[in-house]
Amino acid sequence: MIDNQTICAVSTPLGHSGIGIVRLSGPQAxxxxxxxxxxxxxxxxxxxxxRRLVVGRVLDGVxxxxxxLVSVMRAPHSYTTEDVVEINCHGGIIAVRRTLELxxxxxxxxxxPGEFTRRAFLGGRIDLAQAEAVADLISAKTEAGxxxxxxxxxxxxxxxxxxxxxxxxxCLAHLEATIDFPEDxxxxxxxxxxxxxxxxxxxxxxxxxxxxxxxxxxxxxVSTVIVGKPNVGKSSILNAILSEPRAIVTEExxxxxxxxVESVNLRGIALRLCDTAGIREPGxxxxxxxxxxxxxxxxxxxxxxxxxxxxxxxxxxxxxxIAKLREKPHVIVVANKADLKPDADLDPLGAHLPGRRIIRxxxxxxxxxxxxxxxxxxxxxxxxxxxxxxxxxxxLRHRAALETARAGLENAxxxxxxxxxxxxxxxxxxxALDSLGEIVGAVVTDELLDRIFGEFCIGK
Numbered sequence: 001m002i003d004n005q006t007i008c009a010v011s012t013p014l015g016h017s018g019i020g021i022v023r024l025s026g027p028q029a030x031x032x033x034x035x036x037x038x039x040x041x042x043x044x045x046x047x048x049x050x051r052r053l054v055v056g057r058v059l060d061g062v063x064x065x066x067x068x069l070v071s072v073m074r075a076p077h078s079y080t081t082e083d084v085v086e087i088n089c090h091g092g093i094i095a096v097r098r099t100l101e102l103x104x105x106x107x108x109x110x111x112x113p114g115e116f117t118r119r120a121f122l123g124g125r126i127d128l129a130q131a132e133a134v135a136d137l138i139s140a141k142t143e144a145g146x147x148x149x150x151x152x153x154x155x156x157x158x159x160x161x162x163x164x165x166x167x168x169x170x171c172l173a174h175l176e177a178t179i180d181f182p183e184d185x186x187x188x189x190x191x192x193x194x195x196x197x198x199x200x201x202x203x204x205x206x207x208x209x210x211x212x213x214x215x216x217x218x219x220x221x222v223s224t225v226i227v228g229k230p231n232v233g234k235s236s237i238l239n240a241i242l243s244e245p246r247a248i249v250t251e252e253x254x255x256x257x258x259x260x261v262e263s264v265n266l267r268g269i270a271l272r273l274c275d276t277a278g279i280r281e282p283g284x285x286x287x288x289x290x291x292x293x294x295x296x297x298x299x300x301x302x303x304x305x306x307x308x309x310x311x312x313x314x315x316x317x318x319x320x321x322i323a324k325l326r327e328k329p330h331v332i333v334v335a336n337k338a339d340l341k342p343d344a345d346l347d348p349l350g351a352h353l354p355g356r357r358i359i360r361x362x363x364x365x366x367x368x369x370x371x372x373x374x375x376x377x378x379x380x381x382x383x384x385x386x387x388x389x390x391x392x393x394x395x396l397r398h399r400a401a402l403e404t405a406r407a408g409l410e411n412a413x414x415x416x417x418x419x420x421x422x423x424x425x426x427x428x429x430x431x432a433l434d435s436l437g438e439i440v441g442a443v444v445t446d447e448l449l450d451r452i453f454g455e456f457c458i459g460k
Contacts, residue, residue, distance in 0.1 A: 006032060007111035007119075008103045010096055011459035017091030022099045023459060024087075025080045025116055028107055030072055033085040035106040036060075036099070037070055045072050045085065058087070058099050065102070066095040080116050081123030114456025118449060121441060128441030128452070129158050132395060135456050136219055144268025145218045148392050156391050157398075160208070161439050164201055168433045171197055175426040195416055198429070202409040205402050208391065212399040214381055215392030221263070221270030222380045225297040226334075228307035229279055229317035233336040236363035237307055238262065238275040241373065267377050274301070279321055295324065303330045303380060305372075306353075310335035310344045310360065314352075322352050332375050333358040339365050397452075401435045408432030 006026025012019065024033060034044045040055040048054050051073055058065040069088040078084040089096050104110060114135070121131045129152060136149035151157070171194055226234045242264055260275040276294035298304055306325055308318055325331050333353060335346055339362035346358050357375050361368035393399050412428035437443035 006108045007115055008032075008100060008108040009111040009116070009459040010100055011086075011116075012091070012096075014093055014096065015091075016093070020089045020091040020096035022087040022089065022096060022103060023116065024085045024103060024108055025078070025082045025111075025119060026108070027083060029083040029085045030074075032103055032106045032108050033070065033072075033087065036102045037068070037087070039070070045070065048072055050074050050077070053088070058089070058095075058102065060098065060102060065098050066090055068099075076123070076125075079125070080119040081125050082119060111458060112453075113458050114453030114460060115458075117456060117460055118453045121449075126153075127155075127158050128444065129161070129398070129439055130155060131441075132452060134460065136394060138457070138460065140219075141221055141263065141270035142218070142265045142268050145221075145270065148215060148218045148394055151391070152394060157393070158440050160204075160391055161436050164204060165433060165436045165440075165442070167197065167201055168429060168436065171201075172426060172429045172433060175422055175429060178422050179426065195413060198409050198413055198416075201432075202406055202413070205406045205409070208393050209399065209402050209406070211390060212393040212402070215394035216396060216399070217269050217380060218392065219394040221272055222302045223272050223274070223300065224303040224305060224376070225274040225276060225294075225301035226305045226307060227276050227279060227294060227298055227321060228334075229309075229315065229321065230277075232307045232309045233363045234307045235260075235275050237305065237334060237336060237361065237372075238273055240361075240363045240366060240369045241271075241273060266373060269377070269380065271376070279317065298324060298328070301328075303332070303376065304328055305332050305334050305376075306356075307334045307336050308349065309337050310346065311337045311340035314349060319352075325353065330379055331356045332372070332379055334372060335360045336363055338362050339367065398439050401438045405432040405435040408435060 004027055006024060006028040008022060008024040008029075011021045011023040014020075030045050034046060036058055037045065037056040038059055039045065039048065040057075045054070049072075051071060053069045053071050055067070056070050057067050066089045068090075071086050071088075073079070073084040073086075075082050087099055089099050117126075117131050117134050120126050121128060126134075133149050133152035137146065137153060140146040140149050174194060226237055228234050238260070242262055262273050262275075264271050264273060274297050276297050277291055279291055279294050304325060306321060308314065314322075331353060333346075333349060333356050335344070335349070335358055338344070338360040342360075346360075350356070350358060357379070359368055359372045359375050361372055363369070393402065408428045408431035412425045412432070415424045415428060434443045438448070
């Protein structure tokens with residue numbers, strides 16, 4: 001439920017900038033703003049027209065805090081569906097912070113993370129999937145991720161989910177009518193038998209799930225770790241993918257002692273690249289800590305680029321890494337220094353890591369880098385061609401709900417096939433209906449809302 005308190009927060013990043021915005025929302029937003037702002041025309045904000053910027057001064061008693069532009073957006077035609085006031089200050093830490101403090105002193109309370117968007121959801125302006133898209137839009141790491149978030153904010157995913165829910169609700173109503181009026185002849189469903197309709201809905205859910213991996217990739221990116229023994233060219237591979245000399249490269253083994261993290265846009269997917277210390281028997285405490293962090297990075301990574309020196313036979317240090325990578329599902333072997341021995345036999349290496357792609361590269365010459373980037377893209381997308389303009393499932397929460405809905409429909413179809421009581425079929429259809437409702441917020445708990453909006457920044 002929305003409380004009756006008026007909230008306020010700084011809605012722009014703190015720091016030196018051209019503008020800093022203090023936002024208020026709630027039943028007393030206009031009255032509180034009137035207590036600290038004097039407009040240039042002398043009329044209080046309560047008498048100012050909607051959505052018009054007005055010049056004013058923020059005053060602390062008689063002392064000038066800042067000259068501002070202020071706008072009023074009255075309920076229900078505002079972001080939160082409540083009265084909203086936005087005070088546009090000069091972008092500076094002191095002026096913005098003092099304006100916020102005055103709003104708090106005059107009756108507002110500090111907003112919690114995501115509370116403005118939470119009120120927009122509770123006020124019915126947007127559904128839960130659209131609310132999550134606001135956070136995704138803010139945190140988008142690539143243009144493809146931005147387009148995917150914008151599509152969800154426009155309601156494309158919500159429209160599909162609501163359409164599926166409406167059709168499931170018709171099926172459930174038919175089942176419940178059969179249960180409640182067993183002696184009566186319940187009219188047939190339009191568009192085919194109950195089994196056919198449930199089967200079609202299940203297929204459409206599976207189509208959404210097929211795009212789920214790509215959607216999550218566009219939103220979250222891919223954690224990719226570059227590993228190998230010392231002096232095989234890991235840092236050179238990092239620099240080649242980034243197209244800039246980010247990591248120091250020398251002939252001396254063990255130059256990299258800690259994990260270096262950089263990001264690159266790989267065909268719309270944010271790739272978080274981690275260059276690690278060479279894995280070998282450490283010779284000192286600092287090197288031991290570096291090796292431990294390298295091995296931890298392997299455990300946490302979505303994708304591993306295992307770099308070897310293809311000009312020389314695998315060593316015991318390579319075998320140590322191979323043993324750790326056998327259970328990792330996504331590994332690409334980078335046979336670097338291919339320019340030193342172009343005809344090197346890599347078959348024995350493939351036998352140690354069966355099913356893994358092996359890409360020959362020369363990082364210093366730039367050879368094989370495009371092929372490596374293609375291999376990375378194919379590995380993380382699993383070969384699926386996904387466009388961010390499609391209806392994408394970008395959150396693991398949505399995917400889990402769709403999987404639960406699919407399982408409910410599979411159980412319902414199985415119950416029908418086994419000629420179980422109609423009550424069992426109805427229970428399974430209800431489970432599928434509620435699972436889809438969790439995506440758009442038709443079925444929701446305070447705990448879920450706290451978890452979702454807790455990810456937001458304060459002021460949004």
